Amino acid sequence: MHFHDYDPGDFYDEWFVRKGEPRPHVAALVERINQLPPGELRQRQQAAQAVLMQMGVTFQVYNDPAARERIWPFDVIPRVITAQEWAYLERGVKQRVAALNLFLQDVYHDQKIIKDRVIPADVIYSSQGYLPACQGLSPPGGIWCHITGSDLVRDRQGHWWVLEDNLRVPSGISYVLENRRVMKNTFPKVFRMLNIRPTDDYPGHLLEMLLSLAPGYLDDPCVVVLTPGVYNSAYFEHSFLAQQMGVELVEGRDLVVVDGYVQMRTTRGLQRVDVIYRRIDDVFLDPQVFRADSLLGIPGLMEVYRQGRVALANAPGTGVADDKVVYAYVPDMIRYYLGEEPLLPNVPTYLCWQEADRDYVLKHLDQLVVKSANESGGYGMLMGHTATPEERAAFAEKIQRFPRNYIAQPVIPLSRVPTIVNDHFEGRHVDLRPYVLHGQEIYVHPGGLTRVALKKGSLVVNSSQGGGSKDTWVLAESAPC
Numbered sequence: 273m274h275f276h277d278y279d280p281g282d283f284y285d286e287w288f289v290r291k292g293e294p295r296p297h298v299a300a301l302v303e304r305i306n307q308l309p310p311g312e313l314r315q316r317q318q319a320a321q322a323v324l325m326q327m328g329v330t331f332q333v334y335n336d337p338a339a340r341e342r343i344w345p346f347d348v349i350p351r352v353i354t355a356q357e358w359a360y361l362e363r364g365v366k367q368r369v370a371a372l373n374l375f376l377q378d379v380y381h382d383q384k385i386i387k388d389r390v391i392p393a394d395v396i397y398s399s400q401g402y403l404p405a406c407q408g409l410s411p412p413g414g415i416w417c418h419i420t421g422s423d424l425v426r427d428r429q430g431h432w433w434v435l436e437d438n439l440r441v442p443s444g445i446s447y448v449l450e451n452r453r454v455m456k457n458t459f460p461k462v463f464r465m466l467n468i469r470p471t472d473d474y475p476g477h478l479l480e481m482l483l484s485l486a487p488g489y490l491d492d493p494c495v496v497v498l499t500p501g502v503y504n505s506a507y508f509e510h511s512f513l514a515q516q517m518g519v520e521l522v523e524g525r526d527l528v529v530v531d532g533y534v535q536m537r538t539t540r541g542l543q544r545v546d547v548i549y550r551r552i553d554d555v556f557l558d559p560q561v562f563r564a565d566s567l568l569g570i571p572g573l574m575e576v577y578r579q580g581r582v583a584l585a586n587a588p589g590t591g592v593a594d595d596k597v598v599y600a601y602v603p604d605m606i607r608y609y610l611g612e613e614p615l616l617p618n619v620p621t622y623l624c625w626q627e628a629d630r631d632y633v634l635k636h637l638d639q640l641v642v643k644s645a646n647e648s649g650g651y652g653m654l655m656g657h658t659a660t661p662e663e664r665a666a667f668a669e670k671i672q673r674f675p676r677n678y679i680a681q682p683v684i685p686l687s688r689v690p691t692i693v694n695d696h697f698e699g700r701h702v703d704l705r706p707y708v709l710h711g712q713e714i715y716v717h718p719g720g721l722t723r724v725a726l727k728k729g730s731l732v733v734n735s736s737q738g739g740g741s742k743d744t745w746v747l748a749e750s751a752p753c
Contacts, residue, residue, distance in 0.1 A: 273305075273308070273310070273311075273312075273313045273314060273692070273695060273696060273697070274305065274306040274308075275287075275288075275292075275294070275302050275305065275306055275690065275697060276292070276306070277696065277697075278291070278690055278696075278697045278698075278699075279291050279699075280688065280699055281688070281699055282428070282685075283428060283685055283686075283687060283688045283699060283701075284426055284427065284428055284429065284430040284685075284687040284688070285687065285688050285689070285690075285699060286351055286352065286426075286687055286688065286689045286702070287302070287352070287689060287690050288690075297352060297354050297747060298352050300465070300466070301352070301462065301466070304462065304465075313348070313692065314692065314695065316348055316458045316459070317347070317348050317692050319458060320346055320348050320454045320455070320457075320458050321343065321346060323454050323457065323458075324343055324344055324346055324450065324454060325343050327450065328508070329343065329344045329446075329447065329450045329508065330342060330343055330344060330508050344447055344450070344740075344741065345726060345739070345740030345741065346451060346454065346740060346741055346742070347691045347692055347700075347724060347726075347740055347741070347742050348454075348455065348458055348459070348692065348743075349689060349690050349691055349692060349697070349742065350455065350689075350722075350742055350743040350744065350745045351689050351702060351704070351722040351742050351743070351744045351745065352745045352747065353719075353744065353745065353746050353747065354747050355746070355747050355748055355749045358718065358746045358747075360432075360615070361424065361432065361616070361706065361716075362706075362716045363615055364432070364434075364614075364615035364616030365422060365616065365706055365708055365716050366708070366714045366716060367606060367610065367612065367614065367615050367616075368422060368434065368437070368602060368606065368614070368616060369417060369420050369422075369708045369710055369714055370609075370610065370714060371602065371605040371606040371608075371609050371610055372417055372420070372437065372439065372593050372602065372605065373414075373415060373416055373417050373710060374605070374609040374610075375593060375605045375609065376416035376417060376587070376589065376590060376592070376593055377414050377416060378609075379396060379402075379592060380406050380407050380408065380409055380416075380589055381407075381408065383396075385605070385608055385609075388608070390601070390604050390605075390608050391598070391601045391604070391605075394625075395597055395598060395601070395625075396592060396598070398676050399591075399592045399595040399597070399598060399645075399646075400591065400595070400645070400646045401440070401554070401589070401590070401591025401592040401593070401594050401595050401598075401646065402589070402591075402592040402595075403554055403555075403562070403588060403589045403591070403592075405561050405562065405574065405588075406587075406588050406589030409577075409578060409587070409588070409589065410580075411485075411583070411584075411587040412484075412485045412486075412487075412580075412583050413484075413485075413711075413712070415485075415587075415710055415711070416586065416587040416589065416590050416593075417439045417586050417587070417590050417593065417710055418481060418482075418485070418585040418586050418587070418709065418710050418711065419442060419478075419481075419549075419585060419586060419707065419708070419709060419710075420437065420438065420439050420442060420707070420708040420710070421437075421438040421442030421443075421444065421445075421705045421706070421707050421708070421720075421721075422434055422436070422437045422438065422705070422706065422708070423435040423436050423437075423438070423703055423704070423705050424616070424703065424704045424705070424706065425619070425684055425686050425687070425703045425704070426686065426687035427684050427685060427686075427687070428685045430687065432616055433616070433617055433618065433619045433684065434602070434616050434617065434618050434619065435619055435681075435684075435703065436596060436599055436643075437593065437594060437599055437602065438594060438705070439586060439590040439591070439593050439594045440553060440554065440586065440590055440591045440594050441506075441550070441551050441552070441553065441586070442705070442707070443505075443506040443509055444509070444705055444707075444721040444723075445474060445509070445513070445707050445717070445721070446508060446509035446512040446513060447509075447721060447741055448471055448474070448707070448717075448719060448720065448721050448744070449471060449472060449474060449475075449512075449516075450512075451741060451742070451743040451744075452470075452471045452472065452719075452743055453472075454743075455743045466745070466747065467747060467748040468745045468746070468747060468748070469718040469719070469745075469746045469747070469748050470718075471717065471718065471719050474707070474717050475513065475516035475517045477709055477715055477717065478513065478517060478549075478709060479495065479517040479518075479519070480711065481585075481709045481710070481711035481715070482495045482517075482547045482549055482583075482585055483495060483547065484711040484712055485547050485583035485585060485711070486546040486547050486583060487546070487580070490546055493546035493547055494519075494536070494543060494544060494545050494546050494547070495517070495519045495545075495546065495547040495548075495549065496514075496519055496520045496521070496522045496527075496536060496545050496547075496548055496549070497510055497513055497514040497517075497519060497520070497521050497522070497548075497549045497551065498522055498523070498524070498527070498548050498549065498550040498551060498552060499511070499521060499522070499523060499551050499552070500523070500551070500552045500556070500568050501523050501568075504551070506551065509551075510551050513549075520536065522536060523568070524552075524566075524567070524568045524569050524570050527545060527548075527570045527573075528542070528570065529570060529571065529572035529573065529575075529576055530542060532576065532579065532581060533545075533576060533581050533582070534548070534570065534573060534576050534581070534582045545582060546582060546583065547582070547583045547584075547585065548582060548583070548584050548585070549585050550584055550585070550586075552568050552569065553591070554588045554589065554590075554591055556568040556569050557569045557570070557573055557574065557584075557588060558570060558571060558572065558573040558574040559571055560572060560574070560575075561574040562574075574588070591646075594646075595645050595646060596621075596643055596644070596645045596646070596679050597623060597625070597645045597676065597679055599618065599621070599679075600618065600621040600623055600679065602614075602618060603617065603618055619681045619682070619684060620681060620682060621679050621680070621681050622640070622679060622680040622681070623679055624671050624675040624676070624677075624678040624679060624680065625675045625676045629680075630671065630672075630675050633671065633678075633680040634668055634671065634672070636656075637654070637656045637659075637664045637667065637668060637680075638656045638657060638659075638664065639656055639657060639682070639683065640656045640680040640681065640682060640683065641653065641654065641655055641656065641680065641681050641682070641683055642654040642656065642667055642671070642678055642679070642680045643678065643679050643680070643681070644677055644678060645676070645677050645678065645679065646677070653732075654667045655683070655731065655732065656683075657683055683731065684731075685731075686701035686702060686703060686725075686731055686733075687701070687702060688700055688701050688702065689702050689722070689724065689742060691724060691726070691742075693728075698728065700724045700725055700726060700728075701724070701725045701730065701731050701733065702722050702723065702724045702725070702733065702742065703722070703723050703733050704720050704721070704722055704723075704744065705720050705721040705723070706719070706720035707720055707721075718746040719743075719744035719745070719746050720744055721741060721744070722741060722742040722743070722744045723739050723740070723741055724739060724740050724741060724742050725739050726739060726740045
């Protein structure tokens with residue numbers, strides 16, 4: 273298997289400028305792969321999948337009861353990002369997270385951005401993620417979004433765009449770490465040859481950030497990861513991160529509020545918990561404040577949180593900044609709070625609650641991607657150019673019935689990376705989710721999750737919709753290739 277016949281087509285290809293002409297930073301890698309004996313690369317691909325199966329690296333699909341839990345799909349041809357390009361992305365993502373955090377602090381306190389008419393009040397108050405119960409809350413250090421994963425894409429010209437922000441419980445970092453572990457075993461010589469930035473220190477950075485949220489007077493704060501349980505699609509990740517950080521993985525039934533503190537039930541009695549990395553949605557956190565029927569949360573948790581006796585990451589209420597309608601205003605947030613122009617632009621977005629935008633969307637459904645404001649994982653989405661007339665009509669009805677819940681964006685011809693298909697390479701579309709930790713400083717983990725649409729021609733990269741992943745290599749400044 274070699275690249276001689278690989279055709280990048282009419283897209284921005286992450287590896288090739290044009291057919292037969294690799295980009296300079298992957299030229300050495302292309303040459304090495306072309307020199308592999310026949311069948312070698314295919315065998316390494318199969319070996320990598322076998323390792324993932326042995327390690328139990330899985331994900332779950334909610335809408336397929338016949339095959340809920342699946343082995344993580346993985347392709348051994350990596351995405352490679354130069355040091356200069358990563359530096360640009362890093363600056364852009366940091367700027368965005370800083371503005372989002374200032375927005376959350378403002379919207380749950382003075383609401384200056386609403387009073388100054390930068391964002392309409394109705395957009396905020398009608399958001400499912402806006403929680404009046406969080407009004408006046410003061411998270412440690414005034415930081416709300418401790419872990420963020422913004423999805424980035426590249427267009428036909430190679431320009432980067434922000435597709436959406438994930439601030440509630442962004443998933444996927446465990447697959448980044450496992451992908452790298454598999455790749456280092458699959459191509460050990462390549463890792464010695466190239467100067468690739470490591471990724472395996474993420475659990476250490478995550479734990480350090482979580483510990484920074486605990487009150488300063490504690491000598492040995494107790495951190496836990498709170499999971500909804502084994503039936504959650506990201507349960508593998510919850511257990512993986514807890515194990516990697518060396519902290520307890522707990523469910524709501526393992527925690528109880530006693531004497532004004534959150535306590536963990538252990539075989540030695542109750543133990544106070546100081547920081548909770550919660551992987552459950554806001555409204556399930558405390559049945560006394562949010563959903564009364566929640567069996568996942570801890571009764572009384574929010575009062576302890578309000579008293580500053582336990583820290584939560586991310587802070588409750590961050591979902592308002594996760595709303596895809598609010599996303600459209602992030603460039604305005606950057607200008608408003610930071611006085612800067614956005615380094616990374618948003619994908620142009622039509623807001624269906626605005627009459628002119630809605631009319632345009634309804635007339636051009638066959639050219640647009642329509643998204644529900646509060647869904648993720650590729651659910652609640654219409655790819656207009658591939659949808660049937662019946663599907664477009666059904667979405668038109670939804671938009672007209674509840675316009676606030678929908679946005680639309682033009683179809684971005686996502687960049688592609690060569691991907692193994694049987695015994696040859698084909699270009700497959702990708703996106704990128706970098707992970708950002710916000711403690712005392714903002715840290716962007718090098719690389720992030722590259723999701724790849726394994727179906728030919730598909731632009732949907734979500735694993736629950738048939739997508740897979742690739743390792744993301746960020747080259748250090750002194751990379752020899």
